[in-house]
Amino acid sequence: MKKTGAEILWECLVREGVEVVFGYPGGANMPIYDAMLSYPVHHVLVRHEQGGAHMADGYARASGKVGMAMATSGPGATNLVTGIATAMMDSVPVVFVTGQVAAHLIGGDAFQEVDVTGITLPITKHNYLVTRADEIAEVVREAFYIARSGRPGPVLIDICKNAQVEQTEFIYPEDVKLPGYQPVDHAPKDSLERAVKLIEKAQRPIILCGHGVLVSKAEEVLANFAVKTQTPVASTLLGLGAFPASHELSLGMMGMHGEVHTNMAIQNSDLILAFGMRFDDRVTGTLKTYAPHAKKIHIEIDPSEMHKNVAVDVPLVGDLKTVLTDLVPMVDEYDHDAWLKEISGWKSEADTRNIINWPDDGKLYVPHLIANIWKATGGGAIMTTDVGQHQMWAAQYYALDKPNRWLTSGGAGTMGFGLPAAIGAWFADKDQEIWAVAGDGGFQMTAAELTTAVQEGANVKVAIMNNSFLGMVRQWQEFFFEKRYSAVNMLSPDFVKLAEAHGVPARRVTKREEVNEAIAWARKTQGPVVLEFVVEQEDAVYPMVPAGAALDQMIQRPVK
Amino acid sequence: MNYTFIALVENKPGVLNRVASLFRRRNFNIESLAVGRTENPEVSRMTVVVDCPNGDYDAHKIEANLYKLVNVIDVQDVTRQPSVTRDLALIKIKVGPEKRAEVNGLAEIFRARIVDVAVDSVIVEITGTEDKIEGMIELLRPLGIVEMVRTGQVAMTRGVNDGVRRVQGVLGNRYEDVSELAEMAP
Numbered sequence: 001m002k003k004t005g006a007e008i009l010w011e012c013l014v015r016e017g018v019e020v021v022f023g024y025p026g027g028a029n030m031p032i033y034d035a036m037l038s039y040p041v042h043h044v045l046v047r048h049e050q051g052g053a054h055m056a057d058g059y060a061r062a063s064g065k066v067g068m069a070m071a072t073s074g075p076g077a078t079n080l081v082t083g084i085a086t087a088m089m090d091s092v093p094v095v096f097v098t099g100q101v102a103a104h105l106i107g108g109d110a111f112q113e114v115d116v117t118g119i120t121l122p123i124t125k126h127n128y129l130v131t132r133a134d135e136i137a138e139v140v141r142e143a144f145y146i147a148r149s150g151r152p153g154p155v156l157i158d159i160c161k162n163a164q165v166e167q168t169e170f171i172y173p174e175d176v177k178l179p180g181y182q183p184v185d186h187a188p189k190d191s192l193e194r195a196v197k198l199i200e201k202a203q204r205p206i207i208l209c210g211h212g213v214l215v216s217k218a219e220e221v222l223a224n225f226a227v228k229t230q231t232p233v234a235s236t237l238l239g240l241g242a243f244p245a246s247h248e249l250s251l252g253m254m255g256m257h258g259e260v261h262t263n264m265a266i267q268n269s270d271l272i273l274a275f276g277m278r279f280d281d282r283v284t285g286t287l288k289t290y291a292p293h294a295k296k297i298h299i300e301i302d303p304s305e306m307h308k309n310v311a312v313d314v315p316l317v318g319d320l321k322t323v324l325t326d327l328v329p330m331v332d333e334y335d336h337d338a339w340l341k342e343i344s345g346w347k348s349e350a351d352t353r354n355i356i357n358w359p360d361d362g363k364l365y366v367p368h369l370i371a372n373i374w375k376a377t378g379g380g381a382i383m384t385t386d387v388g389q390h391q392m393w394a395a396q397y398y399a400l401d402k403p404n405r406w407l408t409s410g411g412a413g414t415m416g417f418g419l420p421a422a423i424g425a426w427f428a429d430k431d432q433e434i435w436a437v438a439g440d441g442g443f444q445m446t447a448a449e450l451t452t453a454v455q456e457g458a459n460v461k462v463a464i465m466n467n468s469f470l471g472m473v474r475q476w477q478e479f480f481f482e483k484r485y486s487a488v489n490m491l492s493p494d495f496v497k498l499a500e501a502h503g504v505p506a507r508r509v510t511k512r513e514e515v516n517e518a519i520a521w522a523r524k525t526q527g528p529v530v531l532e533f534v535v536e537q538e539d540a541v542y543p544m545v546p547a548g549a550a551l552d553q554m555i556q557r558p559v560k
Numbered sequence: 561m562n563y564t565f566i567a568l569v570e571n572k573p574g575v576l577n578r579v580a581s582l583f584r585r586r587n588f589n590i591e592s593l594a595v596g597r598t599e600n601p602e603v604s605r606m607t608v609v610v611d612c613p614n615g616d617y618d619a620h621k622i623e624a625n626l627y628k629l630v631n632v633i634d635v636q637d638v639t640r641q642p643s644v645t646r647d648l649a650l651i652k653i654k655v656g657p658e659k660r661a662e663v664n665g666l667a668e669i670f671r672a673r674i675v676d677v678a679v680d681s682v683i684v685e686i687t688g689t690e691d692k693i694e695g696m697i698e699l700l701r702p703l704g705i706v707e708m709v710r711t712g713q714v715a716m717t718r719g720v721n722d723g724v725r726r727v728q729g730v731l732g733n734r735y736e737d738v739s740e741l742a743e744m745a746p
């Protein structure tokens with residue numbers, strides 16, 4: 001039967017399992033919006049396309065499915081760009097559909113024409129410019145396949161207006177034909193054997209658990225491997241939750257704001273088992289002195305990550321779950337008691353500097369607040385964050401035992417991510433408790449999405465950690481620029497009034513004794529809620545590895 | 561050192577742009593890039609010559625990154641394989657009738673051809689390896705080169721031997737583990 005391109009698009013999206021789309025209409029995608037009315041898809045009208053992109057991203061991270069966002073041509077599409085880059089850097093599967101001017105107008109600087117496929121070329125896993133209706137079915141099929149398979153990532157489809165309205169025969173392609181796209185699953189036997197030899201010899205091994213563990217759903221086999229070989233597990237920012245924080249082998253987060261004992265363990269290890277991570281500069285410190293005594297085994301699906309930042313001894317390219325499942329029966333049981341004891345020695349030393357163990361001085365500190373939210377929620381909420389100090393504190397103190405509940409912009413570090421990501425996550429699981437922790441600065445970047453939350457009844461709790469500063473930048477200026485504060489003093493609106501103007505119940509909290517009550521109130525209030533915590537202005541995130549320093553050269557919290 | 565890669569890519573609009581953009585973004589220096597059709601209408605073939613200061617380590621990086629492009633089907637490094645490489649140059653020299661014989665003589669030595677003669681200039685066409693073409697250019701330069709165009713190198717391995725595939729087998733789905741690479745990292 002003949003259908004319009006717009007109808008074909010929706011036919012395909014429904015077949016891909018799309019239930020919710022975050023988007024914004026405009027001239028170049030009106031036929032798509034018109035056709036949408038006939039399909040069982042819920043559309044969320046966002047307040048800014050960036051918000052829509054982050055919502056689709058949050059939805060994808062929380063659900064494990066492909067997220068979907070839409071925008072019109074020109075400014076609509078360029079507003080998506082930050083969200084696309086955010087998804088790209090964190091390997092999140094999102095399909096973006098943008099409207100484009102009619103094919104015959106392309107290249108003529110028509111109204112709202114922007115070269116969107118050109119702009120997004122380096123920030124998508126793949127993108128398409130569709131000029132004819134009969135291309136749509138195949139392209140959508142491919143786009144979803146590419147987005148979710150291999151190393152996931154965003155795919156953008158730019159559809160010319162004429163292609164949306166033209167009629168053509170609708171044939172749903174059963175298969176995708178991508179001769180050059182063949183993600184590897186198994187690693188070769190001989191490489192696995194070389195890995196086993198290194199594991200046998202290791203006395204001080206450590207697992208670095210990255211986002212790939214979650215993407216590949218390898219949590220269980222990772223735990224099997226860790227327990228069988230008695231290897232402690234450190235996590236990257238995005239790997240948090242893949243291995244239970246309460247497990248005795250768990251070392252928590254590594255890197256710039258990682259735990260002291262974790263970074264010490266990495267630097268003193270003799271074997272690094274890097275699982276689904278990419279040795280980002282935020283986790284290695286300077287490469288010159290990174291884990292100098294360690295052999296390295298790297299399991300990763302993207303071959304271009306092999307030897308990219310850190311040269312490795314055994315590269316195992318493949319799907320992490322598949323490779324680990326092959327590997328577990330090949331290794332023996334070991335114990336590394338002496339090594340584990342050494343690590344806990346470093347840990348107890350660091351614990352005395354942990355602000356959470358300090359006596360109450362009447363002020364509000366973000367670590368305490370995160371710990372309070374953790375207690376109230378039993379550590380089971382989905383936690384989204386913005387970017388800055390509060391993000392690092394949330395990573396440090398919201399100890400996660402379960403996967404896919406930690407939604408943060410790691411690779412891109414995109415301020416404004418927290419609230420929209422939380423709204424997106426709510427669509428993934430409406431019964432799940434969801435908290436967004438944001439800074440006063442970042443919250444203002446996408447605060448308009450509060451109304452979206454109201455319009456949709458999204459049950460998300462926003463905790464604004466208001467330190468009246470762009471805190472993370474202020475911290476760097478304090479540490480590395482002789483406290484010359486430049487453009488970090490931030491005047492904020494009255495957040496309580498702002499929330500209320502959006503129709504969102506809100507409270508301001510200034511004293512410790514109000515904290516638990518406020519959290520309880522937020523939890524039992526249905527729908528979006530904003531809590532503003534007025535926190536200590538010039539606290540710093542510790543420990544900290546200064547950029548370019550060795551991983552074990554950490555600035556620690558001064559003892560009082 | 562210059563490395564030569566042969567990449568088979570899907571013959572679709574924009575693929576050349578994707579490859580070029582990738583090289584720029586990952587900070588590789590393209591010395592030459594030639595692209596054209598193959599015996600299969602769905603496949604184009606690129607010969608890319610790239611400066612690889614870190615040797616095979618860089619070559620691995622280039623191959624792995626090329627495979628990140630969905631439209632790239634196969635990549636081989638033919639740098640050290642016995643292969644035929646060719647470049648074609650058209651060189652316009654400003655010479656009147658008095659010096660044409662000199663150009664002619666040079667052309668004969670290099671097995672080049674004079675393909676156009678005008679009152680005050682001639683065009684020489686030369687095909688060959690980089691070295692041969694460079695050699696001829698050196699000798700023609702004193703006569704006055706006014707214009708030059710080159711196609712960039714194309715390459716084909718001799719016999720049935722393929723080049724090196726560090727990242728993926730011909731059929732994909734296997735990562736070739738080259739263990740010495742770690743030592744070459746910068």
Ligand SMILES: Cc1ncc(C[n+]2csc(CCOP(=O)(O)OP(=O)(O)O)c2C)c(N)n1
Binds near residue numbers: 388391414415416471
């Ligand atoms: C879009 C964007 N712009 C700028 C930055 C740089 N940046 C990183 S953290 C930070 C400060 C964030 O301040 P705030 O949201 O108040 O959080 P805090 O650090 O105070 O907890 C800035 C400006 C960024 N990460 N993202």
Ligand SMILES: [Mg+2]
Binds near residue numbers: 440466
């Ligand atoms: Mg702040």
